[in-house]
Amino acid sequence: MNGETFRNWQSVQDEVLRRIHAREWKPGDLIPNEADLAVEFGCARSTVNRALRSLADSGLLDRRRKAGTRVAAQPVAKATLDIAVIRHEVEARGSRYGYQLIDRQQVTPPVSVSGAMRTPATDKLLHVCALHLADDAPYAIEDRWINTNIVPQAKTEAFANVSANEWLLKHAPYTHGEIAFSAVQVGQDDADILGVSAQSAAFAIDRLTWDNDASVTKVRLLFIPGYQLRTSL
């Protein structure tokens, strides 16, 4: 081709993407090494590295030292979901946010909870149930367990006006967590709260967060039927 130069990493990335989409480099193909591409593109190797690393991060390229870089045979679609505070999510939809505390008690949890949170079975945990509303209509039920050994300040927080969802972000740091998405049939209790018929299909997000080896909180968010979690690829 011509002597066109690609002088920034985004344009290098775009050109690599173009070649992949145009099938000049097919899935599984080994592509030229960084040094050669740098010469071809008229830029530094570090610029090519930045572009290729970014594409590898998003799953389009597979890179291995010495073995080189190849176009991913099965481009694993990496969908990045932004799990925001529910209030923000509701407000971002242009709805008025509402919050209602249903229950707040320091109780001994079922073993399924103490087991998952790896707390002694006899320890009491703070159980908080609340309803999030959008334009005064039920939006999601938050059913949460808080490890008050790790977050003692929660013992004095009523959660009457601020949801635990939001309060914890400000007051409880965490190092990592697990999250699971599933579909569940709502039971009679939850159906009544959400104002839907029992057996409806609700979207559930289960989340367990840790501060190093100690569990911080375990929560199930149960969204009204029709809820969709979306993102782009």
Next chain:
Amino acid sequence: MNGETFRNWQSVQDEVLRRIHAREWKPGDLIPNEADLAVEFGCARSTVNRALRSLADSGLLDRRRKAGTRVAAQPVAKATLDIAVIRHEVEARGSRYGYQLIDRQQVTPPVSVSGAMRTPATDKLLHVCALHLADDAPYAIEDRWINTNIVPQAKTEAFANVSANEWLLKHAPYTHGEIAFSAVQVGQDDADILGVSAQSAAFAIDRLTWDNDASVTKVRLLFIPGYQLRTSL
């Protein structure tokens, strides 16, 4: 403190993370600028930049030119989901994968489909329905529309042995896509295929992929009740 040095970007990242978790830098706080941190950590600014950029990518820091870097007040949890080929997903669970074609027809789609795919309402599209199995038990229903104007080779592919899910990855490039997760009540037809009772709650993934301005394919994957999509934070 002491004159400890952090000579690679991961250790700088770890130290920044430690300070955030230890609440030395609280949510909303402005942290020192890159140049100062570089001096403190005994490394180059570019190393600090790499570490902070990475943390910003994962949503823990907010960075703006001139305004500086601050700890995210509401750390948006970015959950990265790997949407793999179903066969791989099943095999990764240690199950034997099975595949069964249910239907394959070139037909005029409902307007909801042609509308979403932005194809002329009178154009015929290829409709492929199939069942994915794990250890001979139903696992997911794939209900797919393929734009044969963009992927003409699909017209001669039977999809009897290879799922469209897998075939398209190899044969149809795409530039971007949209994906939505939801919970749905399964209808009688789907319930029969999945071998579950009607009204069960099933996890659905709806995906629409594009090659520049042209839609490539639209698919709904309906998973058996109990299915969970998991990831870590």
Next chain:
DNA sequence: AATGCTTTTATGTACGTACATAAAAATATG
């Protein structure tokens, strides 16, 4: 006080060199 222009500053990025590291390939050794 409101408006537009200028300066300052922190992040964003390009570059080239140097070295580290993993892993494939080649070679030596039993």
Next chain:
DNA sequence: CATATTTTTATGTACGTACATAAAAGCATT
């Protein structure tokens, strides 16, 4: 011929300098 050992090579990253760029802050003009 199988198994260690060495060499080669492509990616991974650190560094320091230079410049680009966005946006806040200061200044001037009305």
